[in-house]
Amino acid sequence: MKISKYFYFTSKSVSQEDEAISYKLMLRAGMLLKHGAGLYSYLPMAQKALEKVKRVIREELDRDGNVELLMPFVQPAALWKESGRWEDMGPEMARFKDRKKNDYALSPTHEEVITDVFRSQAKSYKDLPISLYQIATKFRDEPRPRFGLLRGREFIMKDGYSFHETQECLQKTYDAYFKAYCRIVERLGLKYRVVQADTGNMGGSMSHEFHVLAERGEDEILFCDAIGLAANAEMAPLPKNAHFTKSNGTGGGVEKVGTPGATKLEDLERTLKVSMVDMIKSVAYELVVPGVGESRPVVVFIRGDLPVSETKLKKYLDRGELRPLSVDTAKKFGLTLGFMGPSNSPKTGVIYLFDHSLSQPGKFWVSGANETDFHFKNFQEGRDFQVHESKDLALAKKGDRCDETNVYESARGIEIGHIFQLGKKYTEAMKVSLHGSDGKPMVPTMGCYGIGVSRLMASAIEQNNDERGMIWPKAIAPYQVHLICSNMKNDAIRQAAEAFYGELGEMGFEVLFDDRELQFGAKITDAELCGMPIIVVIGNAFASSGQFEVIIRQGLIKQQLGKEATVSLLKSTLL
RNA sequence: CGGGGUGUAGCGCAGCCUGGUAGCGCACUUGGUUUGGGACCAAGUUGUCGCAGGUUCAAAUCCUGUCACCCCGACCA
Secondary structure, eight states: OBGGGSOOOOOSOOOSSOOOHHHHHHHHTTOEEEEETTEEEEOHHHHHHHHHHHHHHHHHHHHTTOEEOOOOSEEEHHHHHHHTHHHHTGGGSOEEEOTTOOEEEEOSOOHHHHHHHHHHHOOBGGGOSEEEEEEEEEEOOOSSOBTGGGBOSEEEEEEEEEEESSHHHHHHHHHHHHHHHHHHHHHTTOOEEEEEOOOGGGOOSOEEEEEEEOTTOSEEEEEETTTTEEEETTTOOOOTTTTOOOOOOOOSSOEEEEOTTOOSHHHHHHHHOOOGGGBEEEEEEEEEOTTOSSOEEEEEEEETTOOBOHHHHHHHSOSOEEEEOOHHHHHHTTOOTTSOOOOSSOOTTOEEEEBGGGOOTTOEEEEEEEETTEEEEEEEBTTTBOOOSOBOOBOOOTTOBSSSSOBOEEEEEEEEEEEEEEETHHHHHTTOOEEOTTSSEEOOEEEEEEEEHHHHHHHHHHHSEETTEEOOOTTTOSOSEEEEESOTTSHHHHHHHHHHHHHHHHTTOOEEEEOOSOOHHHHHHHHHHHTOSEEEEESHHHHHHSOEEEEETTTTEEEEEOHHHHHHHHHHHHO
């Protein structure tokens, strides 16, 4: 491609508002245009890279016998009502009515549609297993889109779905997908980690997330290589005794103390001279279940200094959304905000949960007395309150114990892939029924598998860049070679560059040829910004000694080579 | 959803406090000189100052409303 005929506009400066490196670089390199929050045009250079990402994905999936199809972006609400998710999905699913006042959604995901596709075609257990996938646009009305392509509202995703007769068969496909995702990320040359994950509102049991490691990634990953455990920080399991601490030893009987206005733990720390480690914190939420009128308070009791993982908490609650507890609801259920604590006479209708950290018989705590302006001292588990079935509810952090002898380490990542075993959530809800081998009806079990295509492209840049610009992995670089003619007005140089451009094309290389009448400085700056794996300059060195200047973008390693040597370097590096 | 901020040329911004006919840099067009790390000279082009209403002789500027976008938060009851 000759740049003089391309649609390619770089800029020196972009707004400093957004922080993601990948986003700024793509804007400067003229790859992306933002039209609104989380809505982008992929300009030609970005489109080339996207197509290459898709190609890698297709090759690895097709190899395993996964079959590609394409489903609609606009989906009838009827399907979502069948699965029950029309109510469950919340405002991130964009909904609208057509001219006949029927409800539709812009697809955030395709479980319902694929299930409809499957049940309309497959008739018998003999049609199993089958694994279908598509590469398509999704829309999720994120509460806060940011970081360019890393969290857009409209984005490109590869989503795959598989159907099976047995759990064993599902496991096989799941394992194959696991390996395929590893191959895909490895082909892109990216550093990554696979972690145990939450299934969220997708339903199902087993789930893994694939994270591309990046310093500014949105997700925190906790891992321990010694025991082979890695998890999203929200989910990272903590052993029961992870947060046990010695009692502060004051001892004695329970004592009720006046603590006027001390609704915050910091107040108590000051007035009672007690560490948060020795306090019981009550974190209160309101559980709102769609379709059910009244919400219920949820109260979590946990050691004072520990944060609650809402992700873990949600796992213990059937369904619904968590919100901060409103004053009105607290009053209605008789909860004394700011002075709550475990009690042997719980309020009716309130869901109480205890974190493992409180399951320490004998330890003396400071706790709310369930009476405004009063707390208990020397409050003892087993004597003054009972912990019924403590749960793992604390948000784990770096340095927390992950078993008896090891502790978690931490890394940051960008979630680019997620695989789930869904089970029969959708096939049952949507009444999928096949003829089984015994002649009776059978309901298949499902898996689902996603990779963010546009996010993966941005992640590659997020992980690979330097002060000069982006550095494309060769598997997805928009072009393999960036050829610069340093001076278009010098006939010898220009002719040599044009000839070499033609020859490289015939050899099958994808070449971006900078044939603009610009100064050398502008051209080399653009080339470094756009980050193709190899930059070839035909200029002064050619004029004086017939040599090409070859620059490996990774590390900016420069060397002067004759034409033959240049070609063989390109072949050995790129093919 | 709560708090904060910003909307002025294609891009980045100043002007607003203290109302008086719209400015800077980059980019772009034309001509000339340049040609190895974002050149220089000269002459140009580009705006319903987010939108609506109000105050005023007069509004980018003051007031009200509204929309869009951005940032922080939505674990410590």
